[in-house]
Amino acid sequence: MPENTLQSIVDGPRGIVDHLYSLAPKNALNIFGVMMPNDRVRQEYTTWRDEQLSWREGVALHDQSYHMHSLRVTGPDAVKLLESLAINSFATFAVGRAKQFVACSPEGHVIGDAILYYLDEGDLAVVGNPATTDWVEYNVEISALDVGSRLDPLWSLNEEKKRDFYRYQVEGPNAYALLSELHGGELPEIKFFRAGEISIAGRSVRAMRHSMGGVYGLELSGPWEDRDVVKRALVEAGKKHGLRRIGSLAYFSTVMESGWWAVPFSAVYSSPALKGYREWLSDRSASARMALGGSYYSPNVEDYYATPWDLNYGHIIKFDHEFVGREALEKLADQPHRRKVTLVWNPEDFANVYARLVHDGPTAKHIDLPVAATGRLHYDKVLGSDGELVGHATYPAYSYGERLMMSLGSIDESIEDGTELTLIWGEDGGGSRSPGRVEPHEQVAIRVTVALTPISAAAQDYRKTLTA
Structure with a gap:
């Protein structure tokens, strides 16, 4: 077997779970990816609170040209x-x-x-x-x-520092008015996940109906060479429409607004059939560098895997063609599954995490805002009334529009909306598994209430239009 592969890590003395848990910051992929070059100075253009509100009250401009x-x-x-x-x-x-x-x-x-x-x-x-x-x-x-x-790699791995296309997401209640103004007339009718062509600053722009925050908007793309002139036109004309450029802090909180489980634990580490793939992947590949964090820990990597039903993708499975995993999914179709939900944190428990900062005794794991994940893969325990494990939670994030701290959850499908569960915040061992990424702390219990995903009324209304 070749050295320095993902398979060599899987076969190593620590195993893949402990490897991902203990990744040092210099070896781990950035927790949320690099949205733009010089990301440290572009985490906020105004404030992340103001930017979060823009896709509900004005226009949000997300620059997606770099991080995928x-x-x-x-x-x-x-x-x-x-x-x-x-x-x-x-x-x-x-x-x-x-x-x-x-x-x-x-x-x-x-x-x-x-x-x-x-x-x-x-x-x-x-x-x-x-x-x-x-x-x-x-x-x-x-x-x-x-x-x-x-492959046109993401910016941090892109040696040419040039990409094929720019990609901007323009969304919010004033987005269509802004784009119609720049286009010089009524926009073509574009259905969900369909593309049309519009004009901005004399450039032809591919426009696809899509959304990051779960609201009306279009994804714009075109040749890399056009990116600056198109962005300048959007920013200048967008001033009177309440446009906000979105920095990395607000951008990665959109997963809570839209209810998208953005980075599931990739199920490639244990399948005998995928050994060749693991030997093809290097020990510097994304699958070898996805830092793991959170209160859920199991030495069995398969305990982190999810079926499509667990992430609310069951409705898109179609057995009208042959594909990898079809036979297994046909057998799993009638089995119990988990379902994706929003877990709303109890406000008092949320505030008490911060209160520990000004009292004697151990502190809890600090909650960074707006997104508090401790690794690219963040998995927290979710417990039922008897203390039994009923699922996992990811993407702990705060929404200024909802005035709530929340997590996305994948929990037993029998648990109804409105049920109170317990989320364990902080890591077993007080962060000792991930030194350098997580400070010493004491685990705490957070009461959470099961709610719909996406939680915002704007996103729910938008989704209804997709199936109307």
């Missing part, structure tokens, strides 16, 4: 290859459309998801978490199909 991998998959068999990896149906997939691409292991556990763009015949792009693009790239390399790929 983009894998171009090309050739006569490009669609066939991607279809063989996706749980989604490709029956109506065509040029000008996009879809949420979800891939599973042979055992039916989620490897990752991304946005798949059908740019042209034989030309598609997978954009998102490296865990997903790596899996597609590997399968392109080992496939006998007539298909190729080219």
